[in-house]
Amino acid sequence: MPKYTIIAFLLLFTLPAAAQKLGQVTFQGGRQLSHFSILTDQDILIRISPEGGILEWGTEVRADFANYYAPNLQPFMGRVEYYGAESVDSIFQGKVKSIGTAYFTYYGSHEEEQKRGKLKTIGMLQFDYYSRFDEKALQGKLRWVGNLALDYYRSYEDEAVRGKLKSIGNMPVTYYTAFDDKFNAGKLKSIGSIPYAWYSQYDQGRGALKSNSYRQTISGIMMIVQ
Numbered sequence: 001m002p003k004y005t006i007i008a009f010l011l012l013f014t015l016p017a018a019a020q021k022l023g024q025v026t027f028q029g030g031r032q033l034s035h036f037s038i039l040t041d042q043d044i045l046i047r048i049s050p051e052g053g054i055l056e057w058g059t060e061v062r063a064d065f066a067n068y069y070a071p072n073l074q075p076f077m078g079r080v081e082y083y084g085a086e087s088v089d090s091i092f093q094g095k096v097k098s099i100g101t102a103y104f105t106y107y108g109s110h111e112e113e114q115k116r117g118k119l120k121t122i123g124m125l126q127f128d129y130y131s132r133f134d135e136k137a138l139q140g141k142l143r144w145v146g147n148l149a150l151d152y153y154r155s156y157e158d159e160a161v162r163g164k165l166k167s168i169g170n171m172p173v174t175y176y177t178a179f180d181d182k183f184n185a186g187k188l189k190s191i192g193s194i195p196y197a198w199y200s201q202y203d204q205g206r207g208a209l210k211s212n213s214y215r216q217t218i219s220g221i222m223m224i225v226q
Contacts, residue, residue: 020125
């Protein structure tokens with residue numbers, strides 16, 4: 001087989017696997033991290049919990065006349081496979097093996113407890129978790145999504161931010177504290193350089209987002225406030 005044909009053949013089978021990426025980060029009520037969404041090469045969203053569990057997968061459904069998206073995904077109607085009894089490690093059995101062209105692997109039963117059975121890869125996108133050597137509140141949470149490090153506020157920090165997502169890669173995530181705004185303490189204050197403002201208890205829009213959009217792309221990732 002000619003050299004260039006071999007290269008083209010390899011690219012054909014490796015590029016789709018490398019196309020998975022962190023596509024969305026969703027915050028519930030503007031306060032707490034709800035889930036991460038991985039975007040596959042087929043534009044399928046795979047929602048995973050902060051602990052790396054697969055929640056659902058499919059595509060977003062947008063309203064016809066508004067910038068509103070249904071909270072649940074439209075189910076993916078393509079091929080989905082699961083690990084069966086033939087799996088070399090019983091901990092894989094019943095877990096998702098592939099969704100469309102995206103293939104999944106998991107940490108085996110020989111791994112430390114905080115990783116055991118959890119999502120390890122989607123295509124070439126790798127996942128890692130905080131271990132037993134980290135602060136107890138962080139153990140088992142996602143630490144890496146591909147080359148993006150995830151950090152969280154520690155137990156010794158302000159009560160309004162403890163345990164919340166602190167950064168995604170080099171993008172900081174901040175929250176209001178009681179010193180800033182007692183009524184909205186714990187809600188998003190900024191993601192990267194983008195600020196968030198909320199209506200106070202005296203406003204008609206009490207507690208609702210006052211400035212910026214509920215959906216906006218920051219550093220290539222869609223940030224969603226539900």
